[in-house]
Amino acid sequence: MSHLSKVLVFKIVATIVVWCIPLVLFPASVLTLVGFPEQSSYMFVRMLGWAYLALCVGYYFGLRASLEGRRMMGPIWMGLVxxxxACVYLLYYGATGAWAQWGGFVQFIGWGSVVATALITAGLFRFGVQGDEPVAS
Known part of the structure; x- marks a missing residue:
């Protein structure tokens, strides 16, 4: 398995486990319990979970190409953006204290996501943009 494939597997699994499943499937009471601010409607939170899942579909096609020894640049650039x-926004809002009133677990997920998105971005650039696998046509 190439380094690009490993980056994409990590991205897909982490996104589904940490973001998609909780945001789409967890009851509002659980989201509030772990530290999300209480909301009258979690509609936008649920939609965000689905949007993350849609990104994972794109990453899947990039992973499939990578496992075949090719680079599909669309999912790589999608992932970089x-x-x-996400890394820049999470870092900014975390550093300015926007999460200060949120629960500790959500803050942990937020800071962990800063690190994860930075590593994923670096991996996609190094092994995707600068990679040595042929570009898929």
Whole structure:
């Protein structure tokens, strides 16, 4: 398995386990219990979970190409924009104290996501953009 494949597997699994499943399937009471701010409607939280799942579909196609020894640049660039942007926003809001009133577990997930998105962005750049696998046509 190539390094790019490993980055994509990590991204898909981490996104589904840490973000998609909780945001889509957990009851509102559990989201509040772990530290999300209480909301009258969790509609946008649920939609965000589905959007993350949609990104995982794109990453899956990139993974499949990578496992065949090719690089599919669309999912790689999608991942760079998504993870790079998320990293910058998470770092900014975490550093400015926007999460201070949120529960400790959500803060832990937030800071862990800063680190994970930074590593994923670096991995996608190094093994995707600069990778040595041929680009899929």
């Amino acid at each position: 998504s993870n790079g942007g």
